[in-house]
Amino acid sequence: MNAPDRFDAFLLGDGEKKVTEEPDTRIPSSSIFTFNKEDHTLGNLLRSQLLKSPHVTFAGYKVPHPLVNEFILRIQTDGSLTPKAALMQSCKELVSDLSILSREFTKEWELRKMVGDGAKADDKGDKGKGPVR
Amino acid sequence: MDYGVMDVDEVGPRVIIRESFPDRADFILENVDLAFANSLRRTMLAEVPTMAIDLVEVDENTSVLADEFIAHRLGLIPLNSKQIEDVLYTRDCDCDQYCENCSVTLTMHAKCTGDEIMKVYARDLVVSEPRPNEWVGNPIITDEAGLGAVICKLRKGQEVRMKCIAKKGIAKEHAKWAPTAAIGFEYDPHNKLKHLDYWYEEDPIKECFKGLYPKKNGMWEKESANQADGEPFDYNAVPSRFFFDLESIGNLEPDAVVQQGIKVMQQKLAAVLQELAGDDNRNGDVGADGFGGQEADGMQGGADYGVDQGYTTPYVNPGAASQWGGGATPYGATPYGQSGWNQ
Ligand SMILES: [Zn+2]
Numbered sequence: 346m347n348a349p350d351r352f353d354a355f356l357l358g359d360g361e362k363k364v365t366e367e368p369d370t371r372i373p374s375s376s377i378f379t380f381n382k383e384d385h386t387l388g389n390l391l392r393s394q395l396l397k398s399p400h401v402t403f404a405g406y407k408v409p410h411p412l413v414n415e416f417i418l419r420i421q422t423d424g425s426l427t428p429k430a431a432l433m434q435s436c437k438e439l440v441s442d443l444s445i446l447s448r449e450f451t452k453e454w455e456l457r458k459m460v461g462d463g464a465k466a467d468d469k470g471d472k473g474k475g476p477v478r
Numbered sequence: 479m480d481y482g483v484m485d486v487d488e489v490g491p492r493v494i495i496r497e498s499f500p501d502r503a504d505f506i507l508e509n510v511d512l513a514f515a516n517s518l519r520r521t522m523l524a525e526v527p528t529m530a531i532d533l534v535e536v537d538e539n540t541s542v543l544a545d546e547f548i549a550h551r552l553g554l555i556p557l558n559s560k561q562i563e564d565v566l567y568t569r570d571c572d573c574d575q576y577c578e579n580c581s582v583t584l585t586m587h588a589k590c591t592g593d594e595i596m597k598v599y600a601r602d603l604v605v606s607e608p609r610p611n612e613w614v615g616n617p618i619i620t621d622e623a624g625l626g627a628v629i630c631k632l633r634k635g636q637e638v639r640m641k642c643i644a645k646k647g648i649a650k651e652h653a654k655w656a657p658t659a660a661i662g663f664e665y666d667p668h669n670k671l672k673h674l675d676y677w678y679e680e681d682p683i684k685e686c687f688k689g690l691y692p693k694k695n696g697m698w699e700k701e702s703a704n705q706a707d708g709e710p711f712d713y714n715a716v717p718s719r720f721f722f723d724l725e726s727i728g729n730l731e732p733d734a735v736v737q738q739g740i741k742v743m744q745q746k747l748a749a750v751l752q753e754l755a756g757d758d759n760r761n762g763d764v765g766a767d768g769f770g771g772q773e774a775d776g777m778q779g780g781a782d783y784g785v786d787q788g789y790t791t792p793y794v795n796p797g798a799a800s801q802w803g804g805g806a807t808p809y810g811a812t813p814y815g816q817s818g819w820n821q
Contacts, residue, residue, distance in 0.1 A: 351651040355525070356569075363753040380750070386520045387746050393513035433754050436747045442514070443747075445490040446507075447740045453505070454733045457495040 354414045355382050366429055375403070375421040376428035384408060388416040394435040400425050501620075503732035504662075506698065507720045512665065515720040519663050522739035523649065523656065528559040528729045529582065529615055530654040533643035540636045548630055552642050553654045555600050555627050557582070559729040560613040562738075565646045576643050578608045582615030584642040590632035598638060600626025615644050618728035657730045657738070662723030667696040671715055695721040 357363065361381050369375040380387060388406040395404035403421035420428035489509050497504040507515055534549040541548070571580035584603040590596035600617040601624060609615055619626040630638060649656035669676060678685045698719070726732045 355648070355650050363749050366754075366757075383746070386517045386525075386743075387750075389513045390517040390743075391750075393511050429754055429757075433751060436751045436754075439514075440744050440747050440751075442490055442510070443740050443744050446493070446510075446518075447737060449491060449493045450505075450733065450736055450740075453493045453495045454498065454503075457498045 349412075353382075354384075357382050369419070369421075372421060374424045374428065375419070378418045378420065378428075378432065379415055380418065381415050383416055384414070385416070388418060390439065391418060391432065391435055394439055395420060395431060398431055398435065399423075401431050498732070501726045501728055501732065503722070503724045503726075503736065505722050505724075505736075507722060509718055510720070512717050512720075515663075515665070515722075517743060518736075518739055519661055519722070521742050522724065522735050523658060523661055525648050525650055525742045526657045526730070526735055526738040527562050527646050527648050528655050528657050529557040529562065529565065529644045529646055530652070531555065531557070531584065531642040532645040532647065533576070535641040535643075536639075537641065538637050538639035541630050541632055541638055542636075543630050548638065548640070551627075551629055552586075552640070553652070555603070555629070556618040556727045556729045557644055558613045558616040558618060559646075559657070560731075560734070561611050562614065562646060562730075564610040565614055566610075567647075568645050576645065579610060580645065582606075582609045582644040584615060584617070584644060585640070586629070586642065587637075587639045588632060589637035590634050593634055596632045598629045598632065600629065602629070603642065620728055657727060657735045659725045659727050660723075661725070662721070664695050664721040665717040665719060667721070668699055670712075671717060672711070673717075 358381075363381055363383075365379045365381075367377045367379070369377055385408060388408065392404050392406045395401045400423050401420060402423050403419065406416050406418040408416045418432075420431055422428055422431050426434075491510045491514075492508040494506040494508070495503065496506060507518070531549075531552045534545075534552055536545045536549070539545050539548065565582075566580040568576055568580040571577060573580065583606040585606065586598065586603050588596065588598045588602055601619055603617050605615050605617075617626050632638065647655040666673065676682055698721070724732050724735060726735055730738065
């Protein structure tokens, strides 16, 4: 039949690039990035991280069509860094946050195991953040 | 960083494990934004690799069920996926169709000789050696009798003989590769942000947040449901505490699902970074081992952003090995293997 292959949603085609940048000539310090074989998982994550930067004046993403496995991300900066640099910075911040999360989770999970499986944090008022009422 | 109102990022993500079971993790993720928490949820649901039967060679099937019907049932049987890093994707393997580096072979042979109806269970799948590691491909059996899922029933004289090839995959390709049965996800249990529009008869506080639907997660909020009554609505408020309830299918332990989800997200970001950095200097000449050598050049700007050396970490499980996987993995590839886009 004519159904697309399921792996089209996450495997790059031959010679296809993960990201391409198209500078927006109408506005300074502005670019449109196209991400191939990615979806809201990465799009919204990057958008939200970019908006935390004081040098980013605009960041927005969209998935132009639900059957096309790409999203576009538009970034405009205040000119003190390029949109690409802002994007790379955001990626690095996220990778770093994820590393922290991984360590935190490992630590907390091991602690929980020591207390015993099935133990409830509620009983212990874990970190002083137990039930309020 | 000279970010202004970054109370969130200064501490980084925090985790509180509320309950942990062999197949369930109930935890709270704090100090992250909604996009981060949701991306983690989406990644764990659809992009954490596991093992599942993908190819079935039918030698004999005289049961009442059609070949493809049984093949589908076989695909849905959860298989142990511990340390799945040891298994290659078949598409990245050098072999023609499948081999012991990229697959696990399970055989099923059952014939009913008695007068009673005979049931064939997941425990009747025999795993062949060698395989990538000692766990991968074992059918998950959690019932007390040690039977596992029912595959089919046979009447006297009926026989099934099949060779099943289990491969590595992700749920984005087929739901049989999903590591979780469900992931509970909630934030703002008192609905202070008004992201939800609850239906109610008379009093939303009484009907939605107390009594009728007592909210377990609401107890973790700083204020009780009615405390903020009469306060002006805060248009700038954002959620920062997320309640996860992750239920594993059994192929991976729940903490492994979280850690693998984190890793997959890092690999996505690393792939973007690699592509962008590659544009700058070597025009695509990134080396066959993907990330090897990347930290040397092109990434100098990464020095100032925190504890870690950025995307040199994704392939090392940070902070001590947990029991599911442990330490550094020999990953050097793109998210889905070498043969893809970085050649
Ligand atoms: Zn192979």
